[in-house]
Amino acid sequence: MVLCEDGECSVCLCTYSRADRVPRVLHCRHTFCQPCLETMSRAEAGLLSVACPLCRRVTCVGRGLSLQEALWVNSRLWEQIPEEKDEEEAEEKEGQLKRDDEAPSRSARTRLRLPALLRRLRLTKQNPETIVPGSS
Template sequence: MFITEELECVVCCYDYSRSDRVPRVLHCSHTFCALCLEKMSRLAGPIRCVSCPLCRWITCTPVSLTLSGALWVNTEIWDQIPDEQQGGMQDAVEDLNITKTQLIKITLPDSRRSRFISKVQKMFSCGLGMDAC
């Protein structure tokens, strides 16, 4: 099995994620994403059952718990999932930079704006390396 195949759910063929497609382990030790497990689960009175699509072992959990609350996360796969927060954080920083620029344009007159922006740029360039200062 290739490493990329190990990082995707064999039911839906989507990559596991740290948000909605969390890799959850059934009692038979097979792993699937939380969304697929929810779709495959069946209510049987006070219990929820999931039949493993690979070996047909039936995993049962109490209805009082969600499947995500009742089943363990496969930590071997979890540790290999790229950190999604990094991409989201980069987008947030870019949005913040746009907002800062818009605020500077609104609050500072033209003559002071360019001096302020150059000081801010110099301040941030100092963090990149000591040679820039």
């Protein structure tokens, strides 16, 4: 497994985000996005466990807790992730570029629609409250 840049999960190679790809820290101090951790987790005898894909150390989660509740958010990476306002401004700029361009290619239209689709999906998806260390 290749170690990636700090802003990416080394399993799926996707950039961390504050909404759906939250960077969570295993007990071995390696960080992965929440969806990858959920995919790698195993339930045995009422306990959740995740084997780190880098060092193979197993992180166990107590009974009745989800990975989201039990694992800390990597605060160093969390602070580097742009807030949603910044993302919305970038999407507005993309929309303006789309309006300025009279006949964008099909692939350009698809790329411009994708952030809007993801935003709509994020708004309809019920996200449980995320606890961030050091916040009040």
